Amino acid sequence: MSAHPMLKVEGLHAAYGKIVALRGVDVEVAKGEIVTLIGANGAGKSTLMMSICGTPRAKAGQILFDGEDITTTPTHLIMRKGIAQSPEGRRIFARMTVMENLQMGASLVDEQYFDEDLNKVFDLFPRLKERSAQRGGTLSGGEQQMLAIGRALMSRPKMLMLDEPSLGLAPLIVKQIFEAVRELNRNEGLTVFFVEQNAFHALKLAHRGYVLVNGEITMTGTGAELLKREDVRAAYLEGGAH
Amino acid sequence: MEYFIQQLINGLTLGSIYGLIAIGYTMVYGIIGMINFAHGDIFTVGAYVALAVILLLGISGATGATMLVLALLLVLVISMVFTAVWGWTVERIAYRPLRGSFRLAPLITAIGMSIVLQNFIQVTQGARVKPIQPIISGGIPLFDGRSDGGIIVQLSWMQLLIIVSTFVLMVGFTFLITKTALGRSQRACEQDQKMAALLGVDVDKTISLTFVMGAALAAVAGLMFLLLYGVLDFYIGFLAGIKAFTAAVLGGIGSLPGAMLGGIVLGLIEVFWSAYFSVEYKDVAAFSILAIVLIFMPSGLLGKPEVEKV
DSSP: OOSSOSEEEEEEEEEETTEEEEEEEEEEEOTTOEEEEEEOTTSSHHHHHHHHTTSSOOSEEEEEETTEEOTTSOHHHHHHTTEEEEOTTOOOOTTSBHHHHHHHHTTTSOGGGHHHHHHHHHHHOHHHHHTTTSBGGGSOHHHHHHHHHHHHHTTOOSEEEEEOTTTTOOHHHHHHHHHHHHHHHHHHOOEEEEEESOHHHHHHHOSEEEEEETTEEEEEEEHHHHHHOHHHIIIIITTTOO | OHHHHHHHHHHHHHHHHHHHHHHHHHHHHHHHSOOOTTHHHHHHHHHHHHHHHHHHHTOOTTSOHHHHHHHHHHHHHHHHHHHHHHHHHHIIIIIGGGTTSOTHHHHHHHHHHHHHHHHHHHHHHOSSOEEOOOSSOOEEEEEEOGGGTOOEEEEEHHHHHHHHHHHHHHHHHHHHHHHSHHHHHHHHHHHOHHHHHHTTOOHHHHHHHHHHHHHHHHHHHHHHHHHHHOEEOTTHHHHHHHHHHHHHHHHOTTOHHHHHHHHHHHHHHHHHHHHHSOGGGHHHHHHHHHHHHHHHOTTOSSOOOOOOOO
16 A cells, blocks of 8 residues: 555535535545445535535645645646546536547547547447447436446546446446446556445445445445444445345 | 629628627637627727738738738738737636626626727727728629629629638638537537536636637638728727627527528628618618527527437
8 A cells, every 4th residue: 555545535624605515524545445435315425526626615624636735726637637537417518429528538638548548438338339429418327327437437547436326327237337447446456436325336346435424424444344334234225235 | 683693792791700700709608608798899909900900011902912911911810819818808807707606797797898898999099980991902703794784793802802711710610619629628618617627628728718719700800891891990899799699699609600600691681681672771681580580490590409318
């Protein structure tokens, strides 16, 4: 493990206007680790993902990426340091083609890698290849999810952030995506920080997990530890663990 | 018939100028959803800078052909640089601080900027009309209809220059927007600024560049206006701006080809109405047609209704 964690969030407070979403969150993601954040709807999971990227800005606290303070860095410069996010709601460019969406993902990467990266994404999601000339807005929800993840991968990130990658996808595809994340992590050492509703799968995939309740971290531990805990099972896994 | 063709040529020329200005409106609307009312006055600035450089260089109808082309190109470049700086500055000081505030705020500052620019030009350049001698004269006689009581149909060099350069610029811009990385970033900002930023796009810079590009095109239109009509006053940008804005709406605001098409349609309506009915009512005719088109096609001729599946 390297000297400093890839991502270190300390005492982060964030709010949307007057609505406080995060109240002093501490999270750490080590290099090469898969970390998941689980929690109920409205717990502040997506806010945490977004405020790591500078929108909304942290009201208090500190965010370090790769040892560098990015708390007040403009969003586009944060992303240029090597973070990619597939955000809540997917945010596909609806009036651009699938290919153009992927090109947008690669806009910071040297052009020589484009074909190689594109093939990787197409291997992962052959569906996107079939649809490459189609407009993003005409894709189904699941296809848009694949596109959002593919677009994030195109930027060759050091840390990949996924906000509910399983949302709207068929179980088989979810399995594929999780498998792909595991492989990217194992083979390329990609650091992954992701939010999931589907806590069972998330905790099985992740090395470590955090539980977020009402804008505060209430529990943390390895995936296996959290899976075993009665309170976690009761709150997030009822009916989910099959 | 000859008369008709001659009017068609005149209409295309006028429409090209409207179209070039309209692109500036439509691009800015596309990316930040506001009408930049100061754009018409940026066009005036372009025309005045062109006038100043022409007088400075002593360009006249007597200048030799090669020299003339080079000199006019120089005029164009200087005037584009000036308007680009103006366009950038207007965005930086008047619109950017208001980004994210309620929709009407930037609209009101835009009107304010328009008044500021107009008055600035009036104070520094005087309120009187400034004429120049025709620089490009002559043309290609297309056919002579005099034998059966008609007229000579002529495509003047000036008209040819305007139509051809507009066409070239249009092709260039379409390429820029649809095929290049910059154009992609612009379209991304147009659709979702937050996501664009999440992909590392510098949204502020992209918006600034959009203003710069629109302003540079307005400078081209300004030079053409000056060469075609030979007179300027501080007020030309107001009317031309309103017309170009109309053209942008008619073609479908936000759409680049729409702006061009709208400009040409508007130019043709004006010219034909003046030719066959009455000059006094040409604006009435133009705006009536705008109203009728918008009733039946609310998003304009080439405007795209949102096709989104969520």
